[in-house]
Amino acid sequence: MTDITARLDALPGLDPRAPLLQVNDLHVEFRTRDGVARAVNGVDLWLNPGETLAVVGESGCGKSVTAQAIMGILDTPPAHVTGGEVLYRGVDLLRLPETDRRGVRANRIAMIFQDALSALNPVYTVGFQLAELFRVHRGTSRREAKRRAVELLDQVRIPDARRRVDDYPHQFSGGMRQRVMIAMALALDPEVLIADEPTTALDVTVQAQIMSLLAELQRQRDMGLILITHDMGVVADVADRIAVMYAGKVVEEAPVHDLYAHPGHAYTKALLESIPRLDFKGQPLSVIRGLPPALTDLPSGCAFHPRCAYAREICRLEPPPAYRIAPQRITSCHFVREVLGV
Amino acid sequence: MSDVVLETRGLVKHFPARRGAVRAVDGVDLHLRRGETLGVVGESGCGKSTLARLLVALEKPTRGEIRVRGEDLTRLKGAALRRARRNIQMVLQDPYTSLNPRMTVGAIIGEPYDIHPDAVPRTGKARAVQELLDIVGLNPDHLNRYPHQFSGGQRQRIGIARALALRPEIIVCDEPVSALDVSIQAQVINLLEGLQRELGLSYVFIAHDLSVVRHISDRVAVMYLGKIVETGDHAAIYEQPTHPYTQALLSAVPVPDPRLRGRRDHIMLEGEVPSPADPPSGCRFRTRCWKAQPACADHEPLLEIRQRSPHPSACHFAEIRDVMRRF
Amino acid sequence: MSDFTAVSTAEAPGPRAGRPDSGPRSLAGDAWRDLRTSKVFWIAAVLVVVVLLMAAWPSLFTSADPRDCVLARKNAGGSGGALFGYDFQGCDVYAKTVYGARDSILVGVSATLIAGLLGLVVGLLAGYLGGWIDALLSRLVDVVLAIPFILGAIVLAKRLSSDPESNGVLAVIVTLGVLGWTTAARVMRSAVISAKNQDYVTAARMLGAGPARLMVRHILPNAISPFVVVLTVLLGINIAGEATLSYLGVGLKGDAVSWGLAIAEAGPYARTVAAPLVWPSVFLAATVLAFIMLGDAIRDAFDPKLR
Incomplete structure (x- = not known):
């Protein structure tokens, strides 16, 4: 049905000149038996076409929940988006009717996950699952849909695509499966791709293949890419900008070179120092003491203060404001000067 | 070399498959000296986890020898094998599944002493368990808690305490930090290094993360499809x-x-x-x-x-x- | 111990939640502490105790004789003497219900115990040992499961109760037990298989733990929950199964009194007078519910994660 695309082009408030994707003050909480877990507490992000934004942080920092909120695939209950907006070209996706939201999800913003095996339906061939997308969203004929499925598998470098299109997901290796999922995500030419830990389950040599494939596809399509990961190494290789999350907040956002060279938040700095390096042996790793906070019971003030080497009284009492320390750099740390060493 | 505590010769493990066999480990020779860390790296399917299970006698090798202080582990049975196990223990990968959820931390760390009553230190089991908790950096008062009350890093400390209980010389670490967050990884790596210094332990450190292996290892063996393809000290392998x-x-x-x-x-x-x-x-x-x-x-x-x-x-x-x- | 103890302690603060600790505790001890504060447990326990008392000493609850039936009182309503009135034969419904507890509970609990024991042993062995033993035991389960329950029960119960002197209780218990263990065995087997592949079992094997310790300390405690649920459901099925068999004439006989018999007898007259059908049914339902609640509460108490 081509009218899906037509409808998406006529969304009220759609402004082609507006930023591709912009998240403002997003709040998400999980209401569970054990209390309210505040998973996302005021996240701001933006993304331009052709740009790679990496969202990094440890488990429980809210990076995946943010992605799911952008996609509109959170399970409610227990998850509730309690505030903020997700603007796609000026249209707030959070206020869109469900049918339009679904359309945006497949056609404009797509997502790939860590676990490709469970994201693909085991009882259908990958060709059928790909063709289904064209048939449902584009009204393509069976034949044409199949042809485009082969073409897509070819694009994600699956060898012998013409034959493999009739294979089932379990017949693909981990890396090939991830390629199939990328093909599914890109089938309808989205403008934004969100990749949630896309290579975490893969071996390093395969990871390198997948990351270079993603980079290449992104270049070809001038697509905006949000890469969600915990791996500071992968990020250093591919990202343009990085948003570091801690306890449901973006604590620092910076162009990739600045972030690694001069981290502007105590957490970023400590995180970078605690990673073992491939390129030199190094002495005892410096350690971030303690544990990430429980989301049901966040510390007062700056959520990182109980683990922070720079923390003083003010960190416990007041949440740090967002300081703009350079044109594209924002950091929320009371002691940004000390951390930067200026 | 008299200070070799662990040595394998021609170690082979084939698992029967529908046709033929899966050659998980296919002729591995390695040795481990007292107080050193041997890193074993490789991608999934290279046989490194099977190697770990062979070293701690969880699997019986198809062929080959595993000598712990000169004694061939693969020929031991019953009481002799149980005794030999005291000298070589393992830390498992997943701290969430490697602790029995229905046992208290005290019972988990104390279980080695229940299985080997003659290994209980003179000070008594309760005291020994508390000391172990202290050594791995957990509050000794927490022995009545259950694993789910702890975070991943703390659970891995519990697993390490359990492996230390019988005072082994050798600890096989099978991806001990890969399930942990970056900031917690560093804590556990530092703990393992500290314990090695204090207790003179020898580690076989199996991991897919080459950066972590470089950090902790003295020597490194690279595995590919059941075989070691290259081995040497860390500088040789990495540089x-x-x-x-x-x-x-x-x-x-x-x-x-x-x-x-x-x-x-x-x-x-x-x-x-x-x-x-x-x-x-x-x-x-x-x-x-x-x-x-x-x-x-x-x-x-x-x-x-x-x-x-x-x-x-x-x-x-x-x-x-x-x-x-x-x- | 120089600096590392100090450093590592500083890195790892205590758990996020928990009670203050004192001397060493066991899972059973913790479970009991937990049960004591559970409302569901106490409601279920009181009900079970009342029913058990009723089964053991029915005279505590009524002075009337359930077999003292006078046709003149047929279908009479409740009165001071007979709380629930009289049935179509003029028997005291309340007294019959109270006295019926004994055989119903006896049959239900005993048959469930037999089935549970069979299921536990078969499931544990099949799941733990695997290989050809598993194949053999699993086929045995399939064979027993393939027997149509009513047909099998009629044949078996008839054969077992050939002695005209017996009241048929033992025959019914054995019949229900022998035919009813299969689900329990299947559930046990799959729970054991998933538990035995857990890393903590590997860890215990590595320490040198023998099969007995592995099963008792590690596998069974982690495999028992679904099994307990099946048993509590099975208890209800067995109490109702006794009623079915009695109704079909191969269950309790002679002057036996049970809820099943009472329900079976009262069925055809339910339109005239409901009480003889309703009250044994209510007691039966309450008893089954109480056992299910008890099973749930105990299962939850033994799961530290739910605390």
Whole structure:
């Protein structure tokens, strides 16, 4: 049905000149038996076409929940988006009717996950699952849909695509499966791709293949890419900008070179120092003491203060404001000067 | 070498499969000296986890010997095997599944003493358990809690305490930090290093993360499809790798430094690891290797010191290539 | 111990939640502490105790004789003497219900115990040992499961109760037990298989733990929950199964009194007078519910994660 695309082009408030994707003050909480877990507490992000934004942080920092909120695939209950907006070209996706939201999800913003095996339906061939997308969203004929499925598998470098299109997901290796999922995500030419830990389950040599494939596809399509990961190494290789999350907040956002060279938040700095390096042996790793906070019971003030080497009284009492320390750099740390060493 | 605490010779483990066998470990010789850490790296399917299970006698090898202080572990049974187990223990990968959820921390750490009553220190079991908790950096008062009340890093500490209870000389660590967050990884790695210094432990440290292995290891063995393809001290492996697989592996590891973008030696391997049920003839890496010649299919390269490889390397065309250098 | 103890302690603060600790505790001890504060447990326990008392000493609850039936009182309503009135034969419904507890509970609990024991042993062995033993036991389960329950029960119960002197209780218990263990065995087997592949079992094997310790300390405690649920459901099925068999004439006989018999007898007259059908049914339902609640509460108490 081509009218899906037509409808998406006529969304009220759609402004082609507006930023591709912009998240403002997003709040998400999980209401569970054990209390309210505040998973996302005021996240701001933006993304331009052709740009790679990496969202990094440890488990429980809210990076995946943010992605799911952008996609509109959170399970409610227990998850509730309690505030903020997700603007796609000026249209707030959070206020869109469900049918339009679904359309945006497949056609404009797509997502790939860590676990490709469970994201693909085991009882259908990958060709059928790909063709289904064209048939449902584009009204393509069976034949044409199949042809485009082969073409897509070819694009994600699956060898012998013409034959493999009739294979089932379990017949693909981990890396090939991830390629199939990328093909599914890109089938309808989205403008934004969100990749949630896309290579975490893969071996390093395969990871390198997948990351270079993603980079290449992104270049070809001038697509905006949000890469969600915990791996500071992968990020250093591919990202343009990085948003570091801690306890449901973006604590620092910076162009990739600045972030690694001069981290502007105590957490970023400590995180970078605690990673073992491939390129030199190094002495005892410096350690971030303690544990990430429980989301049901966040510390007062700056959520990182109980683990922070720079923390003083003010960190416990007041949440740090967002300081703009350079044109594209924002950091929320009371002691940004000390951390930067200026 | 009198200070070798663990040695394997021709270690082979084949698992029966529908047709033929999965050759998980296919002729591994290694040794571990007192107080050192041997890192074993490789991708999934290389047999490193099976090797770990063989070393702690969870699996019986198809062939070969495992000598712990000169005694062949594979020939021991019953009480003798149980006694031998006291000297070689393992820390498992997943701290969430490796602790019985229905036992208190005290019961988990105390269980080694229930199984080996003669290993209980003179001060008594309760005291010993508290000391172990203290050693791994947990509050000794927490012995009545259950595993789910602890975070991943703390649980891994509990697993380490359990492995230490019988005062082993050797600890096999099977991906001990791969399930942990970055900031917690560092805590556990530092703990393992501290324990090694204090207690004179020897580690076999199995991991897929080459950065972590470099950090903790004295020597490194690189595995591919059931075989060690290259081994040497950490500087030899990381700065002067001679096997193409090691070189490719190292070049694929992302380094957290964006200044190195485009300035590193990137070797992009084709395809994925072949199935260990049907490994390629001759050199097993030849199907993905850019140096492969027809001879590689016929002659299996032995793991030995070669003209252009100052340390043992299983490649006919072994040659140093410093993939870590920056352009 | 130089600096590392100090450093590592500083890195790892205590758990996020928990009670203050004192001397060493066991899972059973913790479970009991937990049960004591559970409302569901106490309601279920009181009900079960009342029913058990009723089964053991029915005279505590009524002075009337359930077999003292006078046709003249047929279908009479409730009065001071007979709380629930009289049935179509003029028997005291309340007294019959109270006295019926004994055989119903006896049959239900005993048959469930037999089935549970069979299921536990078969499931544990099949799941733990695996291989051809598993194949053999699993086929045995399939064979027993393939027997149509009513047909099998009629044949078996008839054969077992050939002695005209017996009241048929033992025959019914054995019949229900022998035919009813299969689900329990299947559930046990799959729970054991998933538990035995857990890393903590590997860890215990590595320490040198023998099969007995592995099963008792590690596998069974982690495999028992679904099994307990099946048993509590099975208890209800067995009490109702006794009623079915009695109704079909191969269950309790002679002057036996049970809820099943009472329900079976009262069925055809339910339109005239409901009480003889309703009250044994209510007691039966309450008893089954009480056992299910008890099973749930105990299962939850033994799961530290739910605390």
